[in-house]
Amino acid sequence: MSEHHTYRDRKRTGCLKVILALIALFCTISAGQAATADFSGTPTSGFAPLTVQFTDGSTGTNLTWYWDFNNDGVVDSNQQNPLHTYNSTGNYTVNLTVYENGVFGATETKINYIQVDPLASFTGTPTIGNAPLNVHFTDTSTGFPNNWSWEFNEDGVVDSNLQNPNYVFTIAGRYSINLTVRGNDFRQNTTNVTDYITVRPLNSFTSNYTTVPTPYAPLAVQFNDTSTGSPTAWFWDFGGDGTSPVQNATHVFNTAGIYSVSLVAQGGGVNGTPPATQAISVYPKAEFTGTPQSGVYPLTVAFTDQSTGSPVSWLWDFGDGTTSTLQNPTHIYSSIGVYTVSLTVTGADSLSDTETKTGYIFVNTPARPLRANINGRTTFFSVDRIAGSSPFNATFYPYPVRLQKETTYTWDFGDGSPLVSVGTPPGTWYWVPAPINHVYSAKGLYSVTLTVKNSPTDYYSITIPNYVVVR
Incomplete structure (x- = not known):
């Protein structure tokens, strides 16, 4: 009797010890080893669109994950290590809640953890042309900015707050364009494109050249610059007959020929193209003298060319059926009469002129008695x-x-x-x-x-x- 009871008591004591151990283990888990929520993200800042790799750092067993990437109360992912792309600018608070065995375990909140900036960018059309140049700018920034500050002429003054403005460049030069964009939470970004817009002067000029009356050499012509773009330098080429750097030039053409006069204006280091041109035709002016102009036959007359414009050929008609191509010929009149003399001179580019002197030479008989x-x-x-x-x-x-x-x-x-x-x-x-x-x-x-x-x-x-x- 005594031995039987002793065995039963020992058995009861062993079962109790196991139950107490399990209770102790449960209490230990409940008291210090509950599930924890934690995470990291890479990167945590950058330009929109910003793709972030989130990595779960929670502890616990049989966990489920509930991610809220923008703190709006909506679960965005249940993956353990999700990727998320932020398309809009702003500061984003990220929440991760974990459940263990289907029971709420813990929540981790990181305030303003992700910082997304706008990325300023733009295009302009056209980017090169003659003044005045009207350019349409288009905002191509990322991150959905809601505020724009454009500076078109590098003077530190904001020229437009429109998203897609137009701007007219009236002065020739090269222009660097500055755009600052702002989004949510005052996130902003600035881009500056150096020498993005090239504005050329539009070359043009007027002159007092006219073809009526005939423009004989020496011919003085006044040229006046009318180029747009407020140029500050001028390059005149008088068709190989000289150059000039002044704005409004006067040039004297002393030699006959056809001259292609051109002007290239420059502003802000930019030359206008193409050059403005005008064709100037300068004619030689035929003129001559003959000595003597009267006398008895046979009368020897020395003719002297006095033409202007540097002619290159001469054609004389002495009025008695004879001609000469010399510049300064001598001619003998063998018969009495009144002779009309003409001289045709030809200069460069086949430009010519004729001088005719009617009744210029008088040839008479010698003075003699009439019987x-x-x-x-x-x-x-x-x-x-x-x-x-x-x-x-x-x-x-x-x-x-x-x-x-x-x-x-x-x-x-x-x-x-x-x-x-x-x-x-x-x-x-x-x-x-x-x-x-x-x-x-x-x-x-x-x-x-x-x-x-x-x-x-x-x-x-x-x-x-x-x-x-x-x-």
């Missing part, structure tokens, strides 16, 4: 000069022997003036005619006729053609 035979007697006359400028006073000298009282002299001076008759002075049987003057008032060649008359049937008339020359 008339009356009843076997000889009478004649001469003129003191055969050529001169109008009004021309010519004196005719008769050289007769003594004339009978019935004899008369009748003069026809060839210019349409009335005939002049001289008879025997009253009471004279024989007489000697005196010299007679006549004034020629117009240019021309004049034939002189003398008629010596002794009776109605006894007379003689003689004419010398082109005897007097009036220039």
Whole structure:
């Protein structure tokens, strides 16, 4: 009896010890080894869109995970180690709640753990052109910014707060564009693109060149710059005839030819393109002299070219059917007459001009007496000069022997003036005619006729053609 009870007590005591040990273990777990929530993220800051790898650091067994990436109370993932992309700027608080065996275990909250900045960027169209240049800017920033500050001319002043503005660049140069964007939680970013916009001057100019009247060398032309873009430097090229750096230039073209005048204006270190051009045609001006311009045949005349514009060829027409291509020819006139002389000169680019001088050369017979035979007697006359400028006073000298009282002299001076008759002075049987003057008032060649008359049937008339020359 005694041994049996002893065995039963020992068995009861062992079972109790096991139960107490289990109770102790449960209490230990409940008191100090409950589930914990923890995590990390990489990266925690950057430009939108920002993709973050979250890594669970929680403890416990049989856990489930409830991630809230933006603290809005909505579960965004149940993965243990999720990836999440933040598309909008801002400071993000991240929550992780873990359950152990389906029972709430713990929550970890990290305030403003993820910081996402906007990434400023833009495009502009066009990026190069002539002033005034109207450029449309388009915001291409990431992170959904809600505020924009544009600076177009590097002066520290905000020029626009629009998201997609237009801006007109009126002054030539290269422009760096600055854009600052801001998003949620005052997150911001700035980009600056150096020399993004190139604005060229628009080359243009005016001049006082005209083709009427003919533009002869030397030709002075005034050129005035009318380029846009407020240029500060100018490069004139006068078609190989010189250059100039001034804004409004005057140039004298001394040589005949066709000149392509060009202007390139520069502003802010930017040259306008293409150059503004104008064709300037400069003609040679034909001019000449001849010495002498009158005389008796054969008359040798030396012609001198006095043309301007540096002609390269000459064509003379002497008016008697002969020509010359010399610059300064000498010509012999072998016949009496009035000759019109012309000179055609040709310069560079086949530009030419002709000078014609009508009735320029007068060629006459030598001064000689005009003889008339009356009843076997000889009478004649001469003129003191055969050529001169109008009004021309010519004196005719008769050289007769003594004339009978019935004899008369009748003069026809060839210019349409009335005939002049001289008879025997009253009471004279024989007489000697005196010299007679006549004034020629117009240019021309004049034939002189003398008629010596002794009776109605006894007379003689003689004419010398082109005897007097009036220039």
